[in-house]
Amino acid sequence: MSRAVRLLDLVQLLRRRRHPVRGEVLARELGISLRTLYRDIASLQAQGAPIEGEPGLGYVLRPGFTLPPLMFNEDEVEALMLGSHWVSENSDPRLAQAAMDVAAKVAAVLPPDKRELFDNPGLLIVRRGSGANDNLAPIREAIRKERKLKIDYNDVGRSPSSRAIWPFAVGFFEQARVVAAWCELRQDYRHFRIDRIVRLTETDIRYPKRRAVLLKDWRKQMGIASR
Structure with a gap:
């Protein structure tokens, strides 16, 4: 591996992390010595890469750093x-x-x-799920804008209910699309299959918490590790 490629790989490793990562971990993933890693980090910093940290504490790449287009393997x-x-x-x-x-x-x-x-791809997508849904686009829009939605929903037993929800994520499963949201009726996190939403009304009302906070809270409640 050339040094130029190694430096680009190091930047890519740092970009994947939101939190500081120890030098030993980076060196192991790159297959280089810790001393070489420190030299590479110093070289990138000298070239303007906003890498923060120091030996023993870990390193993180500040958001917003961009590279010229890279060749894909x-x-x-x-x-x-x-x-x-x-x-x-x-x-x-x-x-x-x-x-x-x-x-x-x-x-x-x-x-x-x-x-x-x-x-001529060797990996193919076999469509087996329920596919697209008319409600998916407005749900994505509400998530981006952190807006409340009003929905009429049929549960698994076909019992109807009307809800005001704060949508913050959509899960794509093989047989269904599921929106994770805070439900004002239940005062808790709930999951709604999008194909069971019989009516959806968009609103201009911003929900009171930031989406990132809801997502972090939900992950903790569900026992899902943060990335």
Whole structure:
């Protein structure tokens, strides 16, 4: 591995972390010595990379740092292709189109040998779930804007109810799409299958907590580790 590639890999490792990561961990993942890692970090800092930290405490890359376009390896190309095709088959039309636009932009800058992976993929999406739902797009919009939604909902026993919810995440399962939200009726977190929402009304009312706070609280309650 050339030093230039190693430096780019180091930046990528730091970008994946939201919290400081110890030098020993980075060195192990890169397959280099701790002394070499320290030299690489110093080199990146000298070139303007906003890496904060010090030996023994860990390192973190400040948000907002960008790199010029990188060349993708075969695994990365297949991951992008598979992810974009999955979204195009399993989301609402607007998000599906965005996924295919991303795939087209990536394909446009690939060399011929990598482009072959896009044109003739070896990994295929087999659509078995319920697919797109008309309610998915407004739910995504409400999540982005942190807005309340009013819904009429049928539970598993087909019992109807009307709810005011604070949506903060959507889970994509094989057979269903589920919105995680704070339910004002139950005063607790609840999960609603989107295909059981019979009526949805968008509002301009911002819910009182930030989405990130709700998500963190929900993860803690569900016993899901934060990334």
